[in-house]
Amino acid sequence: MKTFQRIKFKAIGITAIMLLFVIAGCRKELDYTPEVFVSAQSLYKDQAGAIAGVTGIYQQLQTLKKSDYQLIGVIGTDEARCAYQAQGYGSYWAGVVGIDVYDLTFNSQNADISGFWSVCYKGIANANAAVLNIPQIKNFGDASLQNRLVGEARFLRAVYYFYLVQLFGDVPMPLENTAFDNGVPRTPQATVYNQIISDLKFASTNCWAKSQLGASAAGRANMEAAKALLGKVYLTLHDYQNAKTTFEELINGNKLTLLANYADLFDGQHENNTESLFEIQYSTDNNNNTQGLQNLYGSYAGPPVPFQQFNQHTPGYGGTVITSTAFYADTVFAKPYSWAYQYDARYKASISHDRYDSNGNTMSWWADPGLPTVKKYDISSSDIDVYHSGKNLYYLRAADVFLMYAETLNELGQTQAALVPLNKIRERAFGNSSVNYALTDQVSMREIILDERARELGAEGWRWFDLKRTGTLISRVKRYDDPKRDFMKKNNSSTDPHPTQEISSKNLLYPIPLSELQNNAALGLKAQNPGY
Incomplete structure (x- = not known):
C-alpha cells in the first residue's frame, strides 16, 4: 500500500565489503544520519573517526525497529497478528502476513526475512571494521574511551548475531579477521553463541555505566545493557546458573529500578529513563x-x-x-x-x-x-x-530483567524466590500488593511468568523469542493466534477471509534467504534449513 512507508534494502550476500558512515553531531542523543561514505582505513585514523564509525553501527538497529522489520518477533505469536485486510495490500504485505500465519510466502524469497538478514549483516560488517581498526589507532588519547568504543561495537555485533542465531540457527559468522575469498560457511549455533557471550562479556567490562555516559551520550551501549543481554543469552541457552549470577549482579550491583507509572514509559516524555537500559534513538529533528x-x-x-x-x-x-x-x-x-x-x-x-x-x-x-x-x-x-x-x-529495560530473573529462579527450582521479582512487576502494574502471586508449583509458575511477560512487554519485540525459548511457540500460536475463531465469533459468520494458520515444527527456524544461498560461495541451495 502506498500509504505505508518503509525502508527497502536490496538483499546482498555477506561477502560484500561494507562502507562505514561518518556521523553528524548530536541533536537528540545519537544522530545516525550518514553524510559521506569513506573506507574503514580512512575513517579509523583518529579518535573522532572512531566515535563516528561506531555511532554508524547503531543505524542498522534503528532500521530493524523503525518499520515493518520490527514485526519480526511480534507477529506469528499469541500477542499480535496481521489484520485480514493486509493480505490484499499487494505482494509485499502478503509476505508480511505470511510471517504471521506461516503460509507459502514464509519462504527464502520473503522480502522482510531477506531484508532483516541483510540489515543484520550490514551491522555486523560495520562492527567488525570497528573491532579490527580501533585498537590499531595510535595516539588515541583516552584508553578508556578507546576500549569503550570497541565494547560498543562488540555489543552491537552480539545484538545482530543474537537475532540471527535465534531466527536461522547455524549462520555464517564473519568476524573482524575473516577471509571472504571462498565465501563464509554456516557456523554451528553453539559456536555463534560462544562468540555472542564473548562479545557481551567484553562489552560488560569495557562499556561505561549509564551514569558515566550521562545524558549527552544516552542511547549508546552501556555496561547495564551488556549484562542484561548476556543474562538473556544464558537464559535462552537454558544455562540458568550463569543467568542467575548475571541477573543478580545486575539487579543488586546496579540497583535496577522501575518507573513508578507504567504509562510514562510510552508517552514520549520520559525517554532514556531510569528503567531503560538501552533504547533506540529517534528524533523529529530529521x-x-x-x-x-x-x-x-x-x-x-x-x-x-x-x-x-x-x-x-x-x-x-x-x-x-x-x-x-x-x-x-x-x-x-x-x-x-x-x-x-x-x-x-x-x-x-x-x-x-x-x-x-x-x-x-x-x-x-x-x-x-x-x-x-x-x-x-x-x-x-x-x-x-x-x-x-x-x-x-x-530494546532492554529493567522490567524485562526482573521477569527473566523470575523465570531463571523458577527453572532452578526456586519458585518461592521467583515470586519476589515477579511481584515487583505486579505491584507497579496495580499500585499495591493485593494481586501479588502466592506460592505455586514450578509448572504453573512457568505459564504465570509467560503471561506476565505478555502483559508487561507486549509488542516490544520479544514474544516470538520468548515462546521459542520456552518451547511453547507452536502450542501457543495454535491456541491463541486463531484469526478464524476470532472473526467468526465477532461477526456470526460461517466464512472467514483470514488465511489459515499453518505453523509447524519447521517454523522454529526461518528460511535462509535465497540471495544468500546464491551469493555466498560457501553455501548453495543445499544449505537451506529443513522444510524450505
Whole structure:
C-alpha cells in the first residue's frame, strides 16, 4: 500500500565489503544520519573517526525497529497478528502476513526475512571494521574511551548475531579477521553463541555505566545493557546458573529500578529513563531519524484532516496492518482475576480498545473486522504524523530483567524466590500488593511468568523469542493466534477471509534467504534449513 512507508534494502550476500558512515553531531542523543561514505582505513585514523564509525553501527538497529522489520518477533505469536485486510495490500504485505500465519510466502524469497538478514549483516560488517581498526589507532588519547568504543561495537555485533542465531540457527559468522575469498560457511549455533557471550562479556567490562555516559551520550551501549543481554543469552541457552549470577549482579550491583507509572514509559516524555537500559534513538529533528510504527499498529480509520487538527483523535489512529490477538487484548489481562484488566495500569497504556471512523467518532472493535490495536506506539502532538514519530523504542529495560530473573529462579527450582521479582512487576502494574502471586508449583509458575511477560512487554519485540525459548511457540500460536475463531465469533459468520494458520515444527527456524544461498560461495541451495 502506498500509504505505508518503509525502508527497502536490496538483499546482498555477506561477502560484500561494507562502507562505514561518518556521523553528524548530536541533536537528540545519537544522530545516525550518514553524510559521506569513506573506507574503514580512512575513517579509523583518529579518535573522532572512531566515535563516528561506531555511532554508524547503531543505524542498522534503528532500521530493524523503525518499520515493518520490527514485526519480526511480534507477529506469528499469541500477542499480535496481521489484520485480514493486509493480505490484499499487494505482494509485499502478503509476505508480511505470511510471517504471521506461516503460509507459502514464509519462504527464502520473503522480502522482510531477506531484508532483516541483510540489515543484520550490514551491522555486523560495520562492527567488525570497528573491532579490527580501533585498537590499531595510535595516539588515541583516552584508553578508556578507546576500549569503550570497541565494547560498543562488540555489543552491537552480539545484538545482530543474537537475532540471527535465534531466527536461522547455524549462520555464517564473519568476524573482524575473516577471509571472504571462498565465501563464509554456516557456523554451528553453539559456536555463534560462544562468540555472542564473548562479545557481551567484553562489552560488560569495557562499556561505561549509564551514569558515566550521562545524558549527552544516552542511547549508546552501556555496561547495564551488556549484562542484561548476556543474562538473556544464558537464559535462552537454558544455562540458568550463569543467568542467575548475571541477573543478580545486575539487579543488586546496579540497583535496577522501575518507573513508578507504567504509562510514562510510552508517552514520549520520559525517554532514556531510569528503567531503560538501552533504547533506540529517534528524533523529529530529521525525518531520516523517525520511526513509523504507529502506522503499522494503529487503527482502521481516522479523520481525513491534517494532523494538527485531530490531536484529540490521535490514540488508535493509523494503518490497518497489525491488531492484537484476543489473548493479548482481553484474555491475558483478565488472568488470574476476571476483573484485573480494569485495574492493571498496563492495559490502558498498551491497548486501544476503540477505533475512530472517518468522522472522528469512536466505534467498537466488535463492529469492525479487526481487534483492538496496540497503543504503545501512538503518536503525540510533538510528532510529525503517523509515519514520522520521534519517540524512542526500547530494546532492554529493567522490567524485562526482573521477569527473566523470575523465570531463571523458577527453572532452578526456586519458585518461592521467583515470586519476589515477579511481584515487583505486579505491584507497579496495580499500585499495591493485593494481586501479588502466592506460592505455586514450578509448572504453573512457568505459564504465570509467560503471561506476565505478555502483559508487561507486549509488542516490544520479544514474544516470538520468548515462546521459542520456552518451547511453547507452536502450542501457543495454535491456541491463541486463531484469526478464524476470532472473526467468526465477532461477526456470526460461517466464512472467514483470514488465511489459515499453518505453523509447524519447521517454523522454529526461518528460511535462509535465497540471495544468500546464491551469493555466498560457501553455501548453495543445499544449505537451506529443513522444510524450505
